[in-house]
Amino acid sequence: MSDPAQELIALLDLEYLDVDLFRGAHPESTRQRVYGGQVAAQALVAGARSVPDDFSVHSLHSYFLLPGDYGVPVIYEVERIRDGRSFATRRVMARQHGRPIYYQTLSFQRAEEGFDHQDVMPDVPGPEDGMDLVELMRGxxxxxxxxxxxxxxxxxxxxxxxxxxxxEPDPAHPSQARMWIRVRGEMGDNPLDHLAAFTYASDVSLLGASLAAHPANPASVQMASLDHAVWFHRPFRVDEWWLYDQTSPSASGARGFSIGRVFTQDGTLVASAAQEGLIRPKTR
Known part of the structure; x- marks a missing residue:
């Protein structure tokens, strides 16, 4: 029997080609364009392989430039922007057919102690009360x-x-969505695997929160991620349930903007994400 977690780890692994140059594979798919979370996660892995082991990524910022093609691998090229005593910065370019399709900038930090506070997790039902997202999409x-x-x-x-x-309606936040997510199976204890798998999952639904205030079926809307950012606040396991609390502060000009807070089941705020994307009614 296949192990979904190990299959995901294998997908996000990269083939070494040369110093700071890697190749990423794809899963079998009938879709026309590569899932953006896959490219973002593979780019994170490429950048992480260029820093010392005692540095960990704390944020990434990225732009999707062109749709990815499932027919050819993605090449990832790492540029070493800065190496400091506490922080290191990398830029990763993903390309296909000789053209950039995605850029990602990552900041890494050596672990240190400091001030500590966080938002309180909203009061929500547990994962067992949720509905399967793919079944909802199918319906x-x-x-x-x-x-x-x-x-x-x-x-x-x-x-x-x-x-x-x-x-419940919230006049202060008219466009919200919430869901629980985890990776099926055991991910092991490599922190980079968990960070990459979270980055992969973070793109699943975030843009959809910008449609939550509108009587529009997502199936009738052309949607495409334009940019994506993630901040990692505290370590966590992606193979244990985490709440994706999503709010869209604004939609205008055929673009939707969404923010996601990520809480573990014990209420710890472990990450935040933000994304702007195209939301345009399909014309056909």
């Missing part, structure tokens, strides 16, 4: 639901609701 007529269900087989996503269905 909503999303043409990619079957392909995404196969591609995201390593992810267990339990949807709790959004501003139009399941969540």
């Amino acid at each position: 909503g007529g999303n043409e990619d639901a079957d392909a995404l269900g196969k591609e995201w087989a390593a992810l267990d996503v339990r949807w709790l609701g959004n501003s139009r269905h399941g969540l």
Whole structure:
């Protein structure tokens, strides 16, 4: 029997080509463009392989430039921007067919102690009360639901609701969505595997929060990530449940902007993410 967690780790691993040059593979897929979370996670792995072992990534910022092609591998080239005593900075370019398709800038830090505070986790039902996200997409007529269900087989996503269905109205935050996520199976104890797997999962639903305030079926909307940022606050295991608490402060000009807070089940705020993307009604 296959192990989804180990298959995800293998997918996000990279083939070494030369110093700071790597090649990433794809899963089998019938979709037209490569899942953005995969490219972001593989780029993170490429950047992490260029820093000393006592440095850990604390943030990444990125832009999606062109759709990825499943027909050819992605080449990742790392640029060493800065190496300091406490922080290191890397830029990673992902390219296909000789053209950049994605850029990512990462900041790494040596562990140190400091001030500590965090937001309180919202009061929400547990994962057992959520609904399978892919089943919801399938029921909503999303043409990619079957392909995404196969591609995201390593992810267990339990949807709790959004501003139009399941969540209490909040006038201060009119467009919200919440769900529990974990990787199926055991991820092992390599911290980089957990960081990369989280980056992979962080792109699953974030842009969709920008539609939660509108009577629009996501299946009828052209959606594409334009940029993506992640901040890692505290260590956590991605193969244990974490709450993705998503809010969209704004949508305008055919773009939606969403922010996600990530809490473990004990209420610890472990990461934050932000994304802007295209949200345009399909014309066909």
